[in-house]
Amino acid sequence: MDPNESIAHRIKGFLIETGQLTYFAGRFFKEVFRPPYEVREFLRQCYQMGNRSLMLVLVTGFIIGLVLTLQSRPTLIEFGAESWMPNMVGISIVREIGPVITALICAGRIASGIGAELGSMRVSEQIDAMEVSGTNPFKYLVVTRILATTLMLPLLVIFGDIIALYGSALVEYLKGGMSFQLYFNKVFSALSFGDFIPATLKSFFFGFVIGLVGCYKGYYCKKGTAGVGKAANTAVVTSSLLVFFVDFMAVFISDIFYEL
Amino acid sequence: MEPKTIYTGKTGQISARKEVIRIRNLKKGFGDNQVLRGFNLTLYEGENLVVMGKSGSGKSVMIKCLVGLVAPDEGLVEVLGRDISTLGQKELDLLRSDIGFLFQGSALYDSMTVRENLEFPMRRHREKLGVVKDSLPRVLEALESVGLASAIDLMPVELSGGMKRRVALARALILKPKLILYDEPTSGLDPITSKEIIELMRSIQKKYGTSSLIITHDVDCARVISERILLLVDGVNYAEGTYRELAGSRDPKVQAFFKK
Numbered sequence: 001m002d003p004n005e006s007i008a009h010r011i012k013g014f015l016i017e018t019g020q021l022t023y024f025a026g027r028f029f030k031e032v033f034r035p036p037y038e039v040r041e042f043l044r045q046c047y048q049m050g051n052r053s054l055m056l057v058l059v060t061g062f063i064i065g066l067v068l069t070l071q072s073r074p075t076l077i078e079f080g081a082e083s084w085m086p087n088m089v090g091i092s093i094v095r096e097i098g099p100v101i102t103a104l105i106c107a108g109r110i111a112s113g114i115g116a117e118l119g120s121m122r123v124s125e126q127i128d129a130m131e132v133s134g135t136n137p138f139k140y141l142v143v144t145r146i147l148a149t150t151l152m153l154p155l156l157v158i159f160g161d162i163i164a165l166y167g168s169a170l171v172e173y174l175k176g177g178m179s180f181q182l183y184f185n186k187v188f189s190a191l192s193f194g195d196f197i198p199a200t201l202k203s204f205f206f207g208f209v210i211g212l213v214g215c216y217k218g219y220y221c222k223k224g225t226a227g228v229g230k231a232a233n234t235a236v237v238t239s240s241l242l243v244f245f246v247d248f249m250a251v252f253i254s255d256i257f258y259e260l
Numbered sequence: 261m262e263p264k265t266i267y268t269g270k271t272g273q274i275s276a277r278k279e280v281i282r283i284r285n286l287k288k289g290f291g292d293n294q295v296l297r298g299f300n301l302t303l304y305e306g307e308n309l310v311v312m313g314k315s316g317s318g319k320s321v322m323i324k325c326l327v328g329l330v331a332p333d334e335g336l337v338e339v340l341g342r343d344i345s346t347l348g349q350k351e352l353d354l355l356r357s358d359i360g361f362l363f364q365g366s367a368l369y370d371s372m373t374v375r376e377n378l379e380f381p382m383r384r385h386r387e388k389l390g391v392v393k394d395s396l397p398r399v400l401e402a403l404e405s406v407g408l409a410s411a412i413d414l415m416p417v418e419l420s421g422g423m424k425r426r427v428a429l430a431r432a433l434i435l436k437p438k439l440i441l442y443d444e445p446t447s448g449l450d451p452i453t454s455k456e457i458i459e460l461m462r463s464i465q466k467k468y469g470t471s472s473l474i475i476t477h478d479v480d481c482a483r484v485i486s487e488r489i490l491l492l493v494d495g496v497n498y499a500e501g502t503y504r505e506l507a508g509s510r511d512p513k514v515q516a517f518f519k520k
Contacts, residue, residue, distance in 0.1 A: 036384075121370075129367040132327050133381035133431075134353040 024216045028146055031139050038140050045148035049110050053156055056109060057102050061160035064101055065093065065167025073175065082176060083186075089168045090187035095195050098161035100247055103206035106153055107239040111214035114145055115235030118218025119228035127219070142219060146211035153207030154200050194258070202250035206243050213239040277304040279338075280439050280471040281326065286335035288321055295321050297495035298335070303439075308465060308472045310482045312517055313492035319475040320364070322492070323441050326473070327359055328352050340438060357385045360432030360440040360470070364447055366424040368416040374427050375399055375412045378434050385435055402430040405467065406460060422453035429460060433468065440464075442474040446481050458484050479518060483507075491517065 068089055076082045118141060121127050130137040169183040217235040221227045281303035288296040295318040303309045313319045324330040325337050328344050337344045342355055368377050378399045382389060389398075403409045406426040416424060425445065432440055445461060446454035458481050465472055476482060482489055483503045491499040491506070491514060499506060499514050507518040 124365050124370075125363045125367040126369055128324070128329050129361070129363055129369075130380075131329060132356055132359070132361045134356050134384035135380070136349075 020220075021212070021216055024219075025212055027138065028143060028212065031136070031143050032147065034139075036139075038144050041140055042144040042147055045144050046152055049106075049145075049148050050152040050155060053106060053109055053152075054159060056105055057156045057160045058163045060101060060105055061098065061162075061164040062167040064097060065089070065164035065169075066171055068092070068097070068164075069168040069171040073171070085172060085176075086168070086178075086183045086186035087190035090165060090190050091195060093164045093168070094161055094191055095199050096247075096251075098164055099157045099199050099203045099206060100243065102157045102160045103153065103203070103210065103243045103247075104240055106149070106156065106207070107210050107243055108236055110149055111210045111217075111235040111239040112232040114149075114211065114214030115217040115221075116228055116232040118142075118215060119221035119231035122219065122221045123223060123225070123228055138219075142215040145215050146208060149211030149214075150204055150207040153210065154203040157199070157203040198250055198254040202246060205246045205250065209242040209246055210239045213242060277306065279303070280305050280307075280340060281473060282336065282338040283322070283325075284336040286322065286325060286337060287333045288318070288325065288330065289333060295495055296325075296332075299492065299495060300497055301490060303471055303473050305471055306469060308474065308485050308487050310474045310476060310486035310489045311492055312476060312482060312489060315477075317492045318495045319492055320443055323443055323473065323475055326441060327356055327361060353384060354388075357381075357388050357435050358438045360435070360437035362425075362428055362432050362440065362442045362445055364444040366416075366421075366428040368419075368424055368428055368431070370416055372416075373412070374403070374408075374414050374416070374419075377416070377427060378402055378431050381431060381434055388435070398434065402434045403427075405433060405464065406430045421449055422456065425449065425453075425457055426460065429457075429464070433464065436468065437470060439471045439473070442472060442476070444476055444478075445474065446476065446478045451480075454478065454481065461485055 069085065072085065072088065073082065076085055076088070118127070121141070127137045127141070130140060165184070165187060169178075169180050172178040172183050173180060214235045217231040217238070221231040279302055281301060283299060283301040286296050286299040286301075287294070295316075299318070299322060301309075301311070301322075311319055311322070321330055325332050326339055326344070328347070332345070340355060340358055342351070344352070344355075347355060368374075369380065372380065375396075379395050382395055382398070399412065400409055403412060406429050408423060408426050408430065411419065411423060411427065416427070419427065429445075442461065446457055449457060461472070461474075462485060464470070472485075474481070474485060486503055489501060489503055489506050490497060493513060499509065499511065501509075506514055509515065509518075
């Protein structure tokens with residue numbers, strides 16, 4: 001095959017995929033405000049995604065807090081700045097590490113789960129059966145899942161941030177003898193609303209893209225078990241990449257506001 | 261290709277009845293692959309019509325056109341006197357409540373119990389059902405008609421292939437439809453279970469007086485249940501007649517279906 005043709009083919013495929021994903025997002029916004037509202041399914045999804053991801057987020061957050069503090073400590077001691085540890089860890093976790101790590105965990109766990117679940121429902125004609133029974137499958141399966149990820153991710157980020165700070169505080173207590181109260185006083189004195197608001201806002205967007213990509217890949221899954229596997233796999237890859245892209249955009253935009 | 265009608269005598273008698281399905285010159289393609297090339301079909305009230313054809317001959321596409329899951333490229337599709345292409349979503353959903361659909365792989369919702377699977381189609385058709393507060397009697401009635409009342413609280417994963425097919429049949433019956441569409445009702449089942457399903461289909465037809473369109477490869481199923489058989493070859497009608505007439509045909513393409 002001509003290499004130029006192959007590149008052109010890939011670019012065309014990328015543009016088509018982007019267009020379809022945008023159309024899918026547009027359909028979500030069209031359907032989300034229209035009754036009937038699938039409240040029970042939405043709450044079930046919130047439970048599935050929030051509760052079942054919580055432990056993973058907590059364990060990862062705690063370890064991130066521990067590791068970040070252990071790794072940074074020697075350098076800060078070298079510069080005689082170890083008292084700045086809570087400020088540095090607090091800002092980096094709340095503004096960047098907490099939301100991004102939580103989003104990546106959820107991209108791995110939730111996006112792949114949604115991709116595989118909807119994919120297998122598509123392949124086994126369960127989505128067709130739903131449509132024939134008079135239920136709008138887009139509303140029942142897609143809208144509820146995207147809403148649930150959008151609302152659950154910021155909550156998971158908050159829990160992840162808190163436990164990561166506890167991990168960091170534990171290291172400071174054991175290694176430097178700093179009390180938990182002093183540690184958290186320093187953290188909160190270093191943080192302002194300007195740190196919390198962009199981080200929380202971007203967490204909503206992270207949740208939205210994770211749900212959107214997972215649902216899109218599963219809903220339009222190709223026939224066969226290979227199609228289900230591919231849907232789950234590409235859901236993780238695409239949603240992780242989009243998390244970084246959204247993160248970049250969020251930092252870029254919030255930076256403009258800081259300068260103002 | 262013009263349909264090669266081998267026998268029309270019985271159709272003459274049946275045609276005095278009301279038409280339940282009318283398909284004229286149905287064409288449907290996917291890219292370069294033209295699946296249906298001008299297919300015609302009429303199903304009369306209370307009739308059991310079997311459509312036979314090789315894999316990929318367009319049988320499943322045709323049956324999906326009947327419930328609006330696939331949009332035809334060209335042609336007329338009328339079900340219960342309504343032209344599918346002119347219906348809005350609400351009207352289509354209302355029409356679908358008069359149609360039971362048994363999917364090839366049963367298509368039971370994996371995340372729901374048998375009871376929830378049967379209740380699912382009722383949630384959007386409360387008006388038709390006269391606002392059923394307690395759906396349990398109706399669910400039990402449908403399950404009893406397929407001999408599986410004891411499986412009400414089981415999950416689909418706990419059911420055998422034959423049991424899944426029975427539950428799917430009960431789900432298709434839950435709204436008391438006027439017409440039932442069967443997509444390969446015996447595929448993937450052992451001969452004994454296949455016979456049980458065929459007997460069940462017959463008893464349901466007698467009990468509820470429904471019209472049935474059955475798509476199958478299974479010659480035994482066609483022999484037992486059909487009043488009329490229609491052969492679909494390369495996307496068009498090839499032959500039509502009773503089982504005895506088609507089984508006795510000397511046409512090699514017809515013979516290919518019926519010789520054991």
